[in-house]
Amino acid sequence: MTELLIKKIYNWVDERYQVTDLTGFFTKKTVPVHKHFVWYYLGGITLFLFIVQVATGILLLFYYKPTAAEAYESVKFITTKVEFGWLVRSVHSWSANLMVFSAFVHLFSTFFLKAYRPPRELTWVTGSGLLFIVMGLGFTGYLLPWNELSFFATKVGTQMAGAVPVAGEYLRTILRGGDEISDATITRFFALHVMVLPIAAVSLLGLHLIMVQFQGMSEPLSSAKDPVKKTMKFFPNFLLRDLVVWLLILAGLMVLSIMFPWELGKKADPFAPTPFGIKPEWYFLWMFQTLKYIPAKIFMFDGEVLGILGFGAAGVGLVLLPFIDIWARREKRNPVFSILGVFTIIYMLFMTYLAYFGPQK
């Protein structure tokens, strides 16, 4: 009886929207199986964490008040008075950090597997764009609880934006909504965090997923030339595997959120002096630390400006990588890129280590 009803509903929808064509596409789609297969899960993990972010973010929105006077109190209210509010907030914070981490790992895995080779150049471009949006979401969301740490870290972060040549002053004023971090800053960070960046993320994510589904998973160079190709059906085999991984990630997320609840800290006092050792979020630390080591003047140029320009150039280089690595376009591996990738990872880890454990300037 139930089966008959489901079949009827399916037929009704199929007659109007040709669902069978779509399911047919997924059932025919295959995923290459090889020794680097495990890295395929990273994109799915990032997607899952993004979904968690959206769901918990909406729940937080029911109670959060984006003003300098009420933000801290509203987050405190969420964590102390709202049923399971502490869990929602903790999951949102942990998931945000895990999402940034998995996005970085996903980026580096696709980099080393050279997944950006033709015809997947634009998948890489949209993916690297998504990484920047995720970092933007992290940066804007960090300020919203309006605690001491986030307030001063945002102060330092927006100060760094002021060093961008020509438009730096404007950029800083636009970000802050004035000369200082104030009520205007939290409202615009809130607007960016819950509206502008999520819309951009969903749009770019949609494009990214369509491209991935349409073109399929990229095969690494090492297995591309294998005479015997092993594959796996995307639906249901790979999708079910993805689900298992998502469930494991969810379990890990719950353990972290409950055993190590995200602290709220002290309420921000804009008139207090900047506390010693204030740091941005861990994923910005390597840049923050680099700027510390750059001399104030390099020849006739301002060191900080050169540093910011360097990061900007690296970002552009990252997005345009599929068009720069001409060897990969010919299905060849140039070790320079792999060495560059390894060096970048070591550099980022070392700078982050120094920021936490090195001499504090």
Next chain:
Amino acid sequence: MKKVQMHKKVSISILVLLALSAPCCMAQEKDYCVECHKTLDGSAKEPVDKISHDVHSKRGLSCADCHGGDRTKEDFDEAKDPAKGFIGRPKRNEIPGFCGKCHSDPAYMRRYNPNIQTDQLAKYMESQHGKLNAQGDQKVAVCISCHDVHGIREKADPRAPIFITNAPMRCASCHADKEYMKDYSIPTDQMEEYSHGVHGEALLKKGDRGAPACHSCHGSHDAALPRAIAVGNVCAQCHSLTRDLFAKSPHKAAHDRMGIPECEACHGNHKIARTSDEMLGTGPGSVCEKCHKEGSSPYIAATSMKTSIETLKGDIKDTESMVKDAERMGIEVSETKYFLDEANNSLTKSRTYVHTFSKETVAGIAKEGIDLALKAKDKARKAIGEFNFRRKWLAAVIGIILLLAAVLYLKIRNMEKT
């Protein structure tokens, strides 16, 4: 006609300009006291060296304004002509009158500082220092002993010897000098004691300028020993509530009757130790036992007050430990901490109200604190319970998630086998 008017205007303008510029073009009068003394050596040159930061010099007063004579004359005899009021160097015991000449004249002093007191000389003459000075004592403190001479700084200047944190050392420069004080038969250990007391540590070690120095209790110009009966009033300048409570207590009449200094009897004078609960009740450190015998009604009251305070302290300590545990577990405890703070306030209040020497009053305040501490303890207990609930809840959720994952995994295996 217009031309004549024009000439007139130009001439008047020139005259006005000349008149305005005249003072700056005139040669400034030389101060020959300074000119001459700066060429000398040793003590004759010292006043010139120090006068640059002297409060009088900064307000335009010169040597002659105090010492008399004519500073505009280069000639020695003319400059130091007694007919022109030259006094020269006053004798030590003449110094108070020498300074008081101006400092006792309200009309004169108002020209420089309308808020300055002008009763210093009168007060000094009433002080122990002033009385001895009047008897011809050449060693006793006069104005310059504390304020310095020629290089006199305002009392708000941290470099001034009478600045609050420097003042005790200034008094000690005489009062701690056994050799200097040998003729006066008074102790010389006040500074040593004060510096180890709660007030001395606050002022000298922590730099707390709200803490009392010697003059806060003994007065400055009218420095004297407070009489036994007045000691309470001296302490009450800061500890007013304690003093009020004491004044209404049965101790007040007893102290007055026996001539025992009020606060000093239990707390000491210069070396006032940091108060502790050990001072109350019985046991080592108790001050009650000094006067009250075991079994007496005051002895029982002291024991009861101590018990009330100790009970409150115990409850606060237990709660604090639980709140710390809850905090470590990541539970929000700001509301719990509020009640704990209030309980601590009750503890402070009960310690102050010990000076009523009423066991009922202290017990009542301690009870308020105990209730608050118990409220906080209850909240802390709930917070820890919440954490345990979360852990159980987590275990259940993780179990369900892992079960789902296992089912899915088996489904995949089964599917791929077939």
